[in-house]
Amino acid sequence: MQAKDIMVSPPSIDKSAKISNALGIMEKKNTRRLLVTHNNDVVGILTMRNLAKELGTKKRTKPPSSLPVVTAISGNFTFVKPETKFLVAVKIIKEKGGVLLVSENEKDVLGWITPNELIGAYDFNGQAKDVMFQKTIITINSSERLVHARYLMLEHNVGRIPVMEDGKLVGVISEKDVAVAFQEFKDSVPDNHQEARIKNLLVADVMTRSPITATPNTPAEEIVSLMVHKNVGIIPVVDNGKLVGIITRRSLITAIPTLE
Numbered sequence: 001m002q003a004k005d006i007m008v009s010p011p012s013i014d015k016s017a018k019i020s021n022a023l024g025i026m027e028k029k030n031t032r033r034l035l036v037t038h039n040n041d042v043v044g045i046l047t048m049r050n051l052a053k054e055l056g057t058k059k060r061t062k063p064p065s066s067l068p069v070v071t072a073i074s075g076n077f078t079f080v081k082p083e084t085k086f087l088v089a090v091k092i093i094k095e096k097g098g099v100l101l102v103s104e105n106e107k108d109v110l111g112w113i114t115p116n117e118l119i120g121a122y123d124f125n126g127q128a129k130d131v132m133f134q135k136t137i138i139t140i141n142s143s144e145r146l147v148h149a150r151y152l153m154l155e156h157n158v159g160r161i162p163v164m165e166d167g168k169l170v171g172v173i174s175e176k177d178v179a180v181a182f183q184e185f186k187d188s189v190p191d192n193h194q195e196a197r198i199k200n201l202l203v204a205d206v207m208t209r210s211p212i213t214a215t216p217n218t219p220a221e222e223i224v225s226l227m228v229h230k231n232v233g234i235i236p237v238v239d240n241g242k243l244v245g246i247i248t249r250r251s252l253i254t255a256i257p258t259l260e
Contacts, residue, residue: 001085001086001121002082002083002084002085002086003080003081003082003083003084003085003086003089003100003102003113004082004083004102004110004111005086005121006086006089006113006117006118006120006121007082007100007102007110007111007112007113007117008111008112008113008117009111009112010033010034010035010099010101010109010111010112011025011026011029011031011033011034011035012034012035012036012037013025013034013035013036013037013046013069014036014037014038014069015036015037015038015043015044015068015069015070015073016038016068016069016070017068017069018066018067018068018069019051019054019055019067019068019069019071019072019183020067020183020187021069022034022046022051022069023051023179023180023183026048026176030231032047032048032049032159032175032176032233033045033046033047033048033099033114034046034069035101035109035112036069036070036073040108041107042077042101042107042109043070043073044073044074044075044077045073045074045075045076045077045098045099046069046072046073046074047074047076048159048174048175048176048179049153049154049159049175050072050073050074051072051175051179051183052150052153052154052175052176052178052179052182053072053150053154054067054071054072055179055182055183055186056147056150056178056182074098076096076097076098076099077098077099077100077101077112078092078096078098078099078100078101079100079101079102079103079106080092080100080101080102080103080113081102081103081104082102082104082110084100084102086118086121086122087256087258089113089118090118090122090253090256090258091258093113093115093118093253094253094254094258099112099113099114100112100113100114115249115250115252115253116227116228116249118253118256119224119227119228119249119252119253119256120224120228122224122252122256123221124220124221124223124224124252124255125220125221126219126220127216127217127218127219127220128214128215128216128217128218128219128220128223128235128237128245128247129216129217129237129245130220130255131220131223131247131251131252131255132216132237132244132245132246132247132251133245133246133247133248133250133251134237134244134245134246137162137243137245137246138152138156138158138161138162139161139162139163139164139243140152140161140162140163140164140173140203141163141164141165141203142163142164142165142170142171142202142203142204142207143202143203143204144202144203145199145201145202145203146178146181146182146198146201146202146203146205146206147198147199147201148203149161149173149178149203150178150182153175153178158248159174159175159233159234159248160172160173160174160175160233160234160248161173162211162234162236162243162246163203163204163207164243168241169211169213169236169238169243170207170209170210171207171208171209171210171211172207172208172211172234172236173203173206173207173208174208174233174234177206177207177208178206180206181201181205181206185197185198185201211234211235211236212226212230212232212235213235213236213237213238214235214236214237214238214247215237215238215239216237216239216244216245218237220252220255223235223247223252224252227249227252233248233249234246234247234248235247235248
């Protein structure tokens, strides 16, 4: 299997477009990444995490409708040839993160490969306990402020966090939840009131309640199917009411064996 066999057409946006437009495209396309271009040249990648970071920063008091996409892009991508082998692609993603841009000349993009394409193309065996992260699980309480959720995501480089109440899982919060909440906040609250009122935004106000969960014995292939076909970004693993691990696309990529 080669890169050209699993690549997909990337949703894109021009670097001069506004962040509010980018969020609209992400919602419509059900994606957390956009390829940013200008005059057919690749400029970078816009991710939901970058948007959460940019929209939540104190230095940005202007509404998202006036901020250009270029203020929040990253260069986290790697060019690969169409003939790049599958396990080589997996290894690159493991080492560098980001996305792979498939191109013959590192200019004209034929398609891209995200972790979603990689996990969808691999035949996972085993169970949830074999592919979950369990050593250090970052969690947050539903009563915490949204700014703290944003801090944890950026500090630990995670896109989704399980939400707890009295030691039990009650929901998850994602970088999309954070970005959209900050967009709506900055669009609706006057600049001179933002610093005081932002403290009123709580995790409980924007989190997804009653998330899809798995048990340690849930077949890994069922989990992959949910992530690929239902676009579920995190599946908490619960055993007898206790959170014992989480499964993300990143943990699944880590579980794919590659040659060193």
